[in-house]
């Protein structure tokens with residue numbers, strides 16, 4: 018078994034009841050983060066992608082997926098039916114279920130998360146992590162697709178989730194950074210300014226202030 022993974026004996030899918038073996042990530046070494054907070058993991062990028070991917074568990078039969086341990090999920094009968102329906106109808110799952118591309122688990126977790134009424138912040142986080150996996154696996158078009166989805170969820174989150182403190186600052190910053198990566202440099206600059214306002218005077222956010230400075234400079238150069 019590759020380093021950084023351990024095997025739980027069995028997992029029961031909370032939607033279809035299928036029992037299967039699953040691997041999950043134990044702690045792994047990171048050497049800092051990229052500007053969109055993607056962990057830098059020593060070794061080959063595809064190994065890093067595998068470790069990031071192992072945060073999500075996906076049922077091989079019905080494609081139910083979540084980052085939470087399946088045992089901890091308590092779904093109502095209606096939720097199970099709605100999720101099952103959604104998974105069956107999902108266009109990307111229809112096309113890619115067989116090929117199992119590296120981002121599929123996060124996509125399935127997002128589909129299920131919508132039915133489970135996860136906050137937009139969590140849905141955005143799933144898409145952001147999918148974009149990291151795509152980058153490490155050099156899946157360029159899908160990287161942008163997931164960045165755009167993450168961006169939309171985070172924007173909604175800023176309106177609806179009542180974020181405070183670190184979560185508010187980081188989410189606002191990520192809206193800037195994702196805009197920059199998608200080529201919207203002026204938009205990015207505005208959001209970096211907003212993010213800077215949320216960290217004002219908080220010494221614990223010094224790392225984020227440095228990142229905001231650095232990325233603003235970069236966006237200004239790219240906008241010119």
Ligand SMILES: [Zn+2]
Nearest residue numbers: 030033076079
């Ligand atoms: Zn299942």
